[in-house]
Amino acid sequence: DVKVTQSSRYLVKRTGEKVFLECVQDMDHENMFWYRQDPGLGLRLIYFSYDVKMKEKGDIPEGYSVSREKKERFSLILESASTNQTSMYLCASALRWTGNTEAFFGQGTRLTVV
Amino acid sequence: AQSVSQHNHHVILSEAASLELGCNYSYGGTVNLFWYVQYPGQHLQLLLKYFSGDPLVKGIKGFEAEFIKSKFSFNLRKPSVQWSDTAEYFCAVKSNSGYALNFGKGTSLLVTP
Numbered sequence: 391d392v393k394v395t396q397s398s399r400y401l402v403k404r405t406g407e408k409v410f411l412e413c414v415q416d417m418d419h420e421n422m423f424w425y426r427q428d429p430g431l432g433l434r435l436i437y438f439s440y441d442v443k444m445k446e447k448g449d450i451p452e453g454y455s456v457s458r459e460k461k462e463r464f465s466l467i468l469e470s471a472s473t474n475q476t477s478m479y480l481c482a483s484a485l486r487w488t489g490n491t492e493a494f495f496g497q498g499t500r501l502t503v504v
Numbered sequence: 505a506q507s508v509s510q511h512n513h514h515v516i517l518s519e520a521a522s523l524e525l526g527c528n529y530s531y532g533g534t535v536n537l538f539w540y541v542q543y544p545g546q547h548l549q550l551l552l553k554y555f556s557g558d559p560l561v562k563g564i565k566g567f568e569a570e571f572i573k574s575k576f577s578f579n580l581r582k583p584s585v586q587w588s589d590t591a592e593y594f595c596a597v598k599s600n601s602g603y604a605l606n607f608g609k610g611t612s613l614l615v616t617p
Contacts (some may be wrong), residue, residue: 423605430513432594432609448517448604481604490555492538493605495548 393417394496396481402502409468411499413481422464423493424456426476430432440465446504471503506596507529510608517585517615525580525597525611537578537597538605540570548594554578563588591614 397412415422421440425433425448435448437456445456453475457465463484468475478500482493512525524606529535539551552563560569569580578595 424602425607430609432510433596433607435604435606438604482548483604492537492549492550492553495540 392397392484394473394494396496396499398477398499399497400502402504403471404471407468407503409471409501410479410480410484411466411468411501411502413464413466413483414462415464415483415494417448417483417494419483419494419503420461421484422458423482423484424454424464424466425482426450426478427480427498433459435478436466441472452462463472468501471501473503475501475504476503477501506597506599506606508595508606508608510593510595510611511607512611515575515611518611519587519615519617520584521615523580523582523585523589523613525593525595525613527578527580527608529576529578529595529597531576531599533595536598537569537571538598539563539567539578539580540594540596540607541596543563543591549591551580559580585615586615587615587617589613 394415403409406461423438425438427433439445439458454466480498481496484491485495507530509528537554540548541551542548554561554571562568566581593611598605
């Protein structure tokens with residue numbers, strides 16, 4: 391089974407802190423994604439990566455950056471956390487993005503910025 | 505703009521009632537379609553997917569969905585819901601011309617005993 395592991399289930403950070411959310415997948419997937427999930431808004435794509443060191447902005451990249459130095463690891467960085475970044479963050483991975491593939495999700499990190 | 509719309513935000517059903525959750529998308533061209541479910545406290549899981557072929561697809565736990573290309577729809581159905589189906593359901597669309605998997609806003613289903 392594919393396993394997508396997010397380093398923390400719950401995080402509490404202070405406004406202005408630099409925050410790192412880590413995600414690791416164990417199936418050699420090329421594509422990785424970061425979403426945030428908010429009630430009534432569903433899942434919104436922040437960034438995705440289709441290869442090592444490659445990244446593309448999603449729908450809501452402002453205030454975030456990402457890093458993919460190794461194929462299995464995709465990090466989401468909040469440069470200066472703000473209270474409006476309090477949310478559930480979901481990482482996903484997929485083998486290829488052409489053809490018939492599906493995305494697999496981690497368990498999520500609930501981030502609270504105080 | 506490309507979008508995914510789920511018609512119902514909150515649905516409450518009694519056990520054994522039938523379920524239909526609507527999903528429409530606005531993409532042109534070839535699409536892959538998915539329904540994901542998120543049980544309370546758990547991660548997103550794939551319920552079913554459509555890539556090509558038979559437009560009626562069957563998923564886990566008795567769920568099925570029908571792809572109607574002319575209506576840009578991919579509605580989720582279950583003939584008889586159970587209390588354990590209480591969850592949030594997300595429709596998602598992947599266009600073969602893009603990288604992203606785009607989600608609807610979700611439908612929260614509560615099944616009462």
